[in-house]
Amino acid sequence: MIKWVPIDQSAVDDRIARITARSIKGALKTDLLKLAVSMTDLTTLEGKDTAGKVMQLCRKALQPSSLVSVPPVAAVCVYPSHVKTAVQALTHSSVKVASVATGFPSGNTSLKIKCDETKRAVGDGAQEVDMVISRGKFLAGEYAYVTDEIAAIKNACGRARLKVILETGELGTLEHVRLASDLAIAAGADFIKTSTGKIQPAATLPVTFVMLEAIAEHYDKTGRQVGMKPAGGISTSKQALHYLTLVYEVLGQRWLTNEWFRFGASSLVNDLVLQMHKQQLGTYYNRDKISID
Amino acid sequence: MDFKFAPAPESADIADIKATYGLFIDGKFVKATGGKTFTTYNPANSKHLAKIADASAADTVKALKAAQSAGQGVWKKMSGAERGKYLFRIARMIQERARELAVAESLDGGKPIRESRDFDVPMAAAHFFYYAGWADKLEYAFPGANPAPLGVVAQIVPWNFPLLMAAWKIAPALACGNTVVLKPAEQTSLTALKLAEIIQDCDLPPGVVNVVTGGPEVGKSLVNSDIPAKIAFTGSTEVGKYIQKQVAGTDKHLTLELGGKAAHIVLEDAALNQAVEGVVNGIFFNQGHVCCAGSRLLLQESIADGFIEKLKKRMRTLVVGDPLDKNTDIGAINNKEQFKRIQHFINSGKEEGLTVFQCPTKLPDNGYFIAPTLLLNAAQSSRVVQEEIFGPVLSIQTFRTVDEAIEKANNVSYGLSAGVWSEKGSRIFNITRQLNAGVVWANTYNKFDPASPFGGYKESGFGREGGVHGLHAYLKINI
Numbered sequence: 001m002i003k004w005v006p007i008d009q010s011a012v013d014d015r016i017a018r019i020t021a022r023s024i025k026g027a028l029k030t031d032l033l034k035l036a037v038s039m040t041d042l043t044t045l046e047g048k049d050t051a052g053k054v055m056q057l058c059r060k061a062l063q064p065s066s067l068v069s070v071p072p073v074a075a076v077c078v079y080p081s082h083v084k085t086a087v088q089a090l091t092h093s094s095v096k097v098a099s100v101a102t103g104f105p106s107g108n109t110s111l112k113i114k115c116d117e118t119k120r121a122v123g124d125g126a127q128e129v130d131m132v133i134s135r136g137k138f139l140a141g142e143y144a145y146v147t148d149e150i151a152a153i154k155n156a157c158g159r160a161r162l163k164v165i166l167e168t169g170e171l172g173t174l175e176h177v178r179l180a181s182d183l184a185i186a187a188g189a190d191f192i193k194t195s196t197g198k199i200q201p202a203a204t205l206p207v208t209f210v211m212l213e214a215i216a217e218h219y220d221k222t223g224r225q226v227g228m229k230p231a232g233g234i235s236t237s238k239q240a241l242h243y244l245t246l247v248y249e250v251l252g253q254r255w256l257t258n259e260w261f262r263f264g265a266s267s268l269v270n271d272l273v274l275q276m277h278k279q280q281l282g283t284y285y286n287r288d289k290i291s292i293d
Numbered sequence: 294m295d296f297k298f299a300p301a302p303e304s305a306d307i308a309d310i311k312a313t314y315g316l317f318i319d320g321k322f323v324k325a326t327g328g329k330t331f332t333t334y335n336p337a338n339s340k341h342l343a344k345i346a347d348a349s350a351a352d353t354v355k356a357l358k359a360a361q362s363a364g365q366g367v368w369k370k371m372s373g374a375e376r377g378k379y380l381f382r383i384a385r386m387i388q389e390r391a392r393e394l395a396v397a398e399s400l401d402g403g404k405p406i407r408e409s410r411d412f413d414v415p416m417a418a419a420h421f422f423y424y425a426g427w428a429d430k431l432e433y434a435f436p437g438a439n440p441a442p443l444g445v446v447a448q449i450v451p452w453n454f455p456l457l458m459a460a461w462k463i464a465p466a467l468a469c470g471n472t473v474v475l476k477p478a479e480q481t482s483l484t485a486l487k488l489a490e491i492i493q494d495c496d497l498p499p500g501v502v503n504v505v506t507g508g509p510e511v512g513k514s515l516v517n518s519d520i521p522a523k524i525a526f527t528g529s530t531e532v533g534k535y536i537q538k539q540v541a542g543t544d545k546h547l548t549l550e551l552g553g554k555a556a557h558i559v560l561e562d563a564a565l566n567q568a569v570e571g572v573v574n575g576i577f578f579n580q581g582h583v584c585c586a587g588s589r590l591l592l593q594e595s596i597a598d599g600f601i602e603k604l605k606k607r608m609r610t611l612v613v614g615d616p617l618d619k620n621t622d623i624g625a626i627n628n629k630e631q632f633k634r635i636q637h638f639i640n641s642g643k644e645e646g647l648t649v650f651q652c653p654t655k656l657p658d659n660g661y662f663i664a665p666t667l668l669l670n671a672a673q674s675s676r677v678v679q680e681e682i683f684g685p686v687l688s689i690q691t692f693r694t695v696d697e698a699i700e701k702a703n704n705v706s707y708g709l710s711a712g713v714w715s716e717k718g719s720r721i722f723n724i725t726r727q728l729n730a731g732v733v734w735a736n737t738y739n740k741f742d743p744a745s746p747f748g749g750y751k752e753s754g755f756g757r758e759g760g761v762h763g764l765h766a767y768l769k770i771n772i
Contacts, residue, residue, distance in 0.1 A: 006716040008736050011567030014574065021407055023619040026299030035294060213566050220602075248296045249610045256294065 002143070002182045007174040007210055016205045019249065024241045033276050036240040036268070037070050039258040041098055041229065043077040043266050045105075045197065054082045058089035060293040065273040067289060068280060073269060074258040075128060079104070080121040087125035098128035098163070102153060105167075105196035107132035111149055118156040129153070130163045130264075132196060133180060135170045143183055150187035163191035163229055163262075168207045169199040177207055181214035191227035193264065202232025203264075205242060212250040219251075228255070231264025237275040240268060302617040303406050308397035310483060313344045316352055316506060317489035319359035320499025326351045331507070333482060336403040337616050337625040337660040345482050348505040350514045356474045356503040357520040360445045363500030364472040369442055373429030373470075380425030380467060382495045383488075387418040387460075390491065394484055398456055399616040401483040403625030403661070404579050406617050416741060417460035420759075423743035424464035427764060431469065434761050440768040442470030443546055444522035447515040450485070451528040452478035452627050453582040453683075458527050459485045461758050463502060466525075469767040474503045476515060478528075480628045482506045522546060525766070527584075530681075530707075530752050548756025548766045550584065550748055552681040553709030555730065556702035557587030557738065560695070561595045563714035564736070569603045572687070575712060575738035577611065577623055577665050581685040582631070584753070585710035587738050589671075589678055590689045591698050597691045601669065605650060608665050613654050623685060625660045632661035635684030642668040642677045642688070673701055681707065695720070699727045708750030712738045731757070 024032060042061045044053060057076055064070045075096040076086050086097045099121035103109035118129055131153050137145045154162050164184040168177050184192050192211055195202035208230045215226045228251075230243060240263060247255050255261050270290045277285045313330065315322035325346040333342050348356075368376070387394065391414045398409040431440040446466045450458035455477055466473050477485035489504045505511055512532075516524055516539050523546035526536050530551040540547050557575050559568045575587030592600050616624035626632040643649055648669040656662040663685055671678050671688040678688050692698040702711055711730040715721050725733045731749040734740060741747070746762035748754060756766045 005566075006562070006564040008564035008567035010737055011564070011570045014737075015567075015570050018407075018622075021411070021619070022298070023301035024298070025301055028297060028299050031294045253294075253296055256296065 002179065002186060004175065005178045005182070007178055009174060009206070012174060012206045012209060016209060019205065019246050020242050022245050024245065029241070030276070030279050032241055032244050033237060033272050033279065034071060035256065036237070036244065036263065037064055037073060037272050039261055040073040040263045040265055040269050041075045041077045041231070042073045042269060043197070043231070043264055045077070045079060045100060049079060049082055051082065051085045054078055054085045055089050056293050058086055058095070060269070060291060061090065061095045062093055064269050065290070067285070068273065068276050070273060070276065074262055077130060077264065080117055080124070080126075083121050083124040083126045096127045097125060098130055099126035100130045102131040104130070104132055105198040107134050108136070111152060114149070115152060115156040118153055122156070122158055122160045126160055128161045128163060129157050130165055130193060132165045132167060133184065135167055138171070138176070138180060143179075146180075147183045147187045150184055150189060154188040161190040162188070163193045163227070164189040165193045165196055165231075167196055167199055168194045169201045174206065174210050177210050178214055181211045185214060185218050185226050189226060191229050191262070193229040193231055195232040195264075197232035197264065203230035203234055205246060208243060209246060209250065212247065216251055225254070225260060227260040227262065229262040229264055234263055234265050235267045235271060237271050240272065298612065298620045300615070301619040302615055303396050303399075303619065305396065305400060305617060307393055308400050309393055310343050310397060310400070314346060314482070314486045314506070316346045316348050316356070317486065317493070317502070317504040318352065318356045319363075319503065320493060322489070325349055331479060333401060333480070335400050336627055337657070339660060342401060343483065345486070345506050348507040348511045353474070353505050353511055353514040354518065356505050357445060357447070357515070357518055359500035359503055360472040360474050361520055363498055364442070364444055367498045368472050368501050369470050373431060376467060376470065377425045377428035379495060379497050380421050380428060380464060383491060383497075384418045384421035384425060386491045386495060387414065387421065387488075390487070391415070391418070394456060394487060396617065397487060398484050399624065402452060402455060402481045403616050403627050405621040405624040406619060407621065408579060413454055413457045416743075417457045420460040420464045420743045424468040424763075428468040431764065431768065434764055435768070435770050438770045440469070440764075440770055443767060443769060444471060445474065445520050446471045446523045446525060446767065447474050447476070447518070447521040448525045449476045449512050449515065449528065450478065452480040453579060453584070455481040456484035456488060459488055462525055462527075465758070465763045466767050467501065469764055471523075471767055472501050474505060474515060474521070476505050476507070476512050479506065479508045516540065523548075523767070526550070533754060546766075548748075548758070549754035550756070550758065551752060551754040552683075552707055553584045553586065553749065553753050554589060554679070554681050554705045554707040555585055555587045555710040555712065556589045556591050556728070557712040558591045558698050558702060558714065558724065559593065559596070559600060560713070560715040560720065561593040562716050562720075564716060565596060565600060565603065567736075568714040569600070569607050571712065571714060571736070571738040572604060573607055573611070576687040577685050578739050580623055580626055580663070582627055582683055583739065585732060585739070586683075587710070587712050588682060588687060590687055591701055592689060592691050593698070594691045594693055601667070601689065604667070608652050611652065611665055613662060613664060614657055623665060626663055626684065629661060631683065632663070635663055635682060635686060638677055638680070638682045638684070639666055639668070639686060642671070642675065645675055645677070647671055647675060647677070647688075673704055679705055695724060699724060703729045706752045709753035710734070
């Protein structure tokens with residue numbers, strides 16, 4: 001039985017203001033920048049994606065910079081039709097292949113098609129599936145439908161880990177974000193994720209905070225850990241450090257690994273690399289030294 | 294990887310503190326007659342900060358007379374629009390010197406730089422801006438009532454918000470055409486003296502604002518002099534009672550903003566995670582040295598246990614330490630006397646059989662620090678529920694019904710502030726109407742605005758500061 005949890009926006013904003021006022025520097029900054037790279041799901045989700053583009057992104061995933069020692073990213077996130085390419089490019093590496101599925105980004109298709117698409121992506125070698133929830137059904141109050149659908153996709157995933165995209169930019173209120181988080185967690189989500197990146201606003205700190213609270217309370221009740229992935233709109237190191245501080249203060253150190261926290265981003269890694277150079281050299285590199293892939 | 298914040302301190306040099314400070318009388322900084330001084334210390338490390346002139350009785354008379362002649366000579370005659378220009382100028386100069394004032398405030402008073410930088414100093418400037426706007430509109434605030442200044446006002450402010458309380462007092466007084474003698478608390482005189490520097494730099498006519506520093510004797514001689522037309526005091530109830538006795542039988546006006554023991558009520562239908570945030574902000578803001586601090590938490594029994602767990606969890610993330618560090622949430626206790634008093638209350642809670650919870654944080658070795666503290670299983674009869682502690686100590690009681698909560702909330706001798714958390718609007722209005730408190734926050738806590746009046750009931754004092762109500766306290770009004 002999922003309960004409606006009231007959320008007070010202004011107090012959430014107060015808490016976020018305290019998080020963004022935290023000063024991260026020195027060794028902690030160095031550690032967190034590195035950690036953020038290792039937590040990134042490098043993403044390309046465009047209609048114009050090609051095998052060539054995906055291949056190059058995979059190279060970047062394995063070696064985000066040739067100038068400074070950086071760990072590989074967590075995963076590469078692509079459309080189902082590019083899973084095979086990515087799997088091939090990333091064999092024998094720690095970088096996972098994640099595939100969006102279930103009629104991404106709108107999710108407006110039948111459950112059968114969604115399950116088939118999921119199975120195909122997993123069959124092609126995807127280790128992680130990023131699904132979207134049916135926001136129309138959610139906003140119409142058909143919570144059981146939404147929950148059952150997530151459970152069905154989870155089943156179709158088999159051993160692949162399931163990330164459930166709530167598309168918080170379409171949900172309207174923080175209470176809806178919380179309710180959708182609770183439904184997804186109850187239905188078996190391994191991760192909950194803010195956004196597709198196709199809708200504005202995408203990930204924000206207040207939304208992420210509310211989702212982290214849902215995760216924290218579920219963990220306190222059941223002992224089951226659920227991961228978190230803010231996605232879309234996170235492009236600077238400073239933002240990434242705010243997110244990691246938030247995760248630390250709400251969930252604790254246990255979540256500060258790429259098994260339980262991810263950034264869904266395409267350009268964030270470039271800024272992280274730039275800042276890591278700055279930490280080492282004391283001065284900024286020319287931006288042209290950072291690869292744009 | 295270990296998540297540990299690296300030290301991120303503001304540089305103490307920014308405060309630009311002089312070796313000695315004089316009294317600010319008639320537009321000039323002067324030594325005390327007799328040359329007596331006292332020392333002000335940094336409560337975070339007990340280090341000497343500056344020597345400050347200790348005003349004699351002769352000095353307070355001088356200051357009051359300077360205020361009197363400045364009032365009669367220039368200030369009373371000046372148009373409201375001109376007075377407003379000076380206030381705008383002071384406000385802007387506070388903003389220009391904001392960083393210096395913030396660091397000085399944290400050094401002298403122990404409060405975290407996050408608060409002095411983001412709250413005390415901007416809010417002080419905001420009060421000058423706000424009342425600057427009223428200076429030429431007093432007739433509109435009180436139409437047909439011929440508002441006129443009272444004359445010389447003696448203002449005595451406490452050590453918890455030294456600059457902000459000075460701004461709360463000086464800005465409306467000047468806007469209304471009064472002249473001022475301000476006495477800051479002896480523990481924290483520095484930012485009031487810096488404000489005097491700003492006032493000097495603004496070319497405010499000499500004598501319009503005077504600052505006399507020193508201990509209780511200075512305050513006594515101000516209160517007992519014939520010159521002031523009004524005494525405005527913010528501080529302890531004990532001293533407030535003394536002042537009220539002294540003023541009785543004279544025609545002096547009086548406003549008192551005294552202690553508090555605010556109830557913070559959380560109902561079962563509240564946004565609980567955010568209520569935790571409000572409770573933390575309500576009691577641990579400025580180490581709990583806040584007269585309107587939400588120091589009595591009243592929890593509905595159905596949600597009490599879970600709420601306390603959430604609160605403890607949140608408290609574990611609070612950083613206690615160097616006030617100048619940007620990551621510090623809770624700084625140093627303002628002074629030794631207060632440090633002992635808070636510990637005394639915690640012990641008294643223990644002796645009464647309450648459960649004490651303190652975060653297992655490592656406190657700095659030097660200076661006065663107290664970890665954020667909960668006193669669990671408190672009852673209305675507990676001493677820590679009835680008396681003001683003025684520290685980072687929260688007593689927690691439970692209640693069963695809304696009526697019981699209201700009854701308990703009102704069952705103390707104070708009535709300054711209160712807080713209510715509920716998602717139901719009608720329930721909030723029903724409760725807040727019945728709380729005997731001057732300020733009531735709903736679904737938030739410790740929010741301030743210059744336009745909003747502030748003041749108490751019962752032993753928390755009388756008179757309002759802020760907003761149009763704040764003008765009323767500094768005007769003769771014929772209705």
